[in-house]
Amino acid sequence: MTEKDKLILFNPLGKNNPITVQMLGICSALAVTSKLEPAFIMAVSVTAVIAFSNLILSLIRNTIPSRIRIIVQLLIVAALVTVINEILKAYAYDVSKQLSVFVGLIITNCIVMGRLEAFALGNRPWASFLDGVGNGLGYAVLLVIVAFFRELFGSGTLWNFQVMPQSFYDAGYCNNGLMILPPMALIIIACIIWIQRSRDKELQEK
Amino acid sequence: MNFLRKYIDKIKPNFEQGGRWHTFRSVFEGLETFLFVPNTTSKTGVHIHDANDSKRTMTIVIIALLPCLLFGMYNAGYQHYQALGQYPDFQTTFLFGFLSVMPIVIVSYLVGLGIEFTVAQLKGEEIQEGFLVSGLLIPLVVSIDTPLWMIAVATAFAVIFAKEAFGGTGFNVWNVALVTRAFLFFAYPSKISGESVFVRTDSVLGFGAGKITDAFSGATPLGQIGTATQSVQITDTIGNTLSQWDMFLGLIPGSIGETSKLCILIGAIILITTGIANWRIMLSVFVGGVVTAQIFNVIGTTPSMQIPPFEHILLGGFAFGAVFMATDPVTSCRTRNGKYIFGFLTGTLAILIRILNPGYPEGMMLAILLMNSFAPLIDHVVVEGNVKRRLKRINKR
Structure with a gap:
């Protein structure tokens, strides 16, 4: 792996994070992060979809007329999402039921289309694949952080294991119902953005 | 000193x-x-100087x-x-x-x-x-x-x-x-809602220990209305019927400061005579509430619709919100016409939420917060309308 490849792979984890910097894919980050398990599955699915759609599109990029490229992109993404959906239904039925429409809605995830348009159309397959994996991981990191706080404070559990000790509840502690509601995901993402920008002056908008 | x-x-x-x-x-x-009071005043820009x-x-x-x-x-x-x-x-x-x-x-x-x-x-x-x-x-x-x-x-x-x-x-x-x-x-x-939080039944620091009477039910008047299925007789916590006078004086269960309309009235008089809070907002909140409650009163199919407008105002946090919250100079409208619109919609929404959403027996908080979000937009519309009107007048000449 060259220096450039490394940059493509790891930049989306921090300085070019799809959620906190590119501001893409926020909707699904709000919808699926109330529990850690579905958030993780979602993150893996999205990573797979971005990586492979980037790869496929990059392979055929020189044969697509620019006028119909959006349709071709949608077709590739839709096919991959259908495959993922079927795999989840076969091997992780409960989570698939929890995620319900949101797996299907990966098609509309702005990160997928964004990376196809911005990167895969103009780069070689290997670089495109790495870019897809990197952006998927950047999305995954954010999802897992948000889901961690939301599940911990909203349900007192992590990955469905009780983490908050019973003695807390006996002492008057209550789960925070607001954490389960989408607005709190937005506020947690806002906090992450706040911390990231105050540490990294380059990212601050003028 | x-x-x-x-x-x-x-x-x-x-x-x-x-x-x-x-x-x-x-x-x-x-x-x-x-x-x-500090001795310094701002040195730049145009300011209205006031001792206050x-x-x-x-x-x-x-x-x-x-x-x-x-x-x-x-x-x-x-x-x-x-x-x-x-x-x-x-x-x-x-x-x-x-x-x-x-x-x-x-x-x-x-x-x-x-x-x-x-x-x-x-x-x-x-x-x-x-x-x-x-x-x-x-x-x-x-x-x-x-x-x-x-x-x-x-x-x-x-x-x-x-x-x-x-x-x-x-x-x-x-x-x-x-x-x-x-x-x-x-x-x-x-x-913060429900029947068991508005009256303290435990002792505090050893004070007021005792056994709760059998007749006790901690539901607030609005809670009673919210859960009733047919026309409702509003009672206090031990089952005595409440008159409008009781609701005005405020020895009823509710949030700590909201129950006494008499004290809120005193507060309102202080705020209005000193010019701190705006009477236009207060007035229009009450007008909005009364009009909406009156309309629903005519329809009158659920217990909360049957409550007379005057009682709607006496119950819950309506009056408190109208006097102390909606008039907040930072979050409400700044233009005069905007204030009327802001207040009227706040009152209307509060009663709407109360009556139409069984999940929220009280709507004042949500109504004010919602209108807070719209206050800048209302101001913008009023100001733009004013600019247009005056431009027209100038162009006529």
């Missing part, structure tokens, strides 16, 4: 540039300008809130002893209420002011006085049995995210006290 002035002048050099306690300059400045600076404004609002606070304390004790079936003398009743309300006031101020002071120190700015009022409003709009740590968490959330994140006092989009309540309401719904 002279000795205080002299003392402050004596210790002042310590806090100036190069002084021993220079780091705490903003804390000192905040306290000094709180005690004495924002610290004095806040103090008057606090004075206007005091009747509600004191009555809220008495009522907390009264409700408690009524639930126990005891009727002790005035002092005991008030003492119980004082002991149960005071911790909430202290926690709200400690957390809120703590954050404000810290932020001011970090930014090297003056301490803003906005939390003086919010800190007293918060205890008045929560239920008496809300756990203190929840109030601390909610206050911290509201001050950080609804105020400091937007730039501090004067820049907040929503009323800070109501954001605190909204946080409590959505995060811990069982602790």
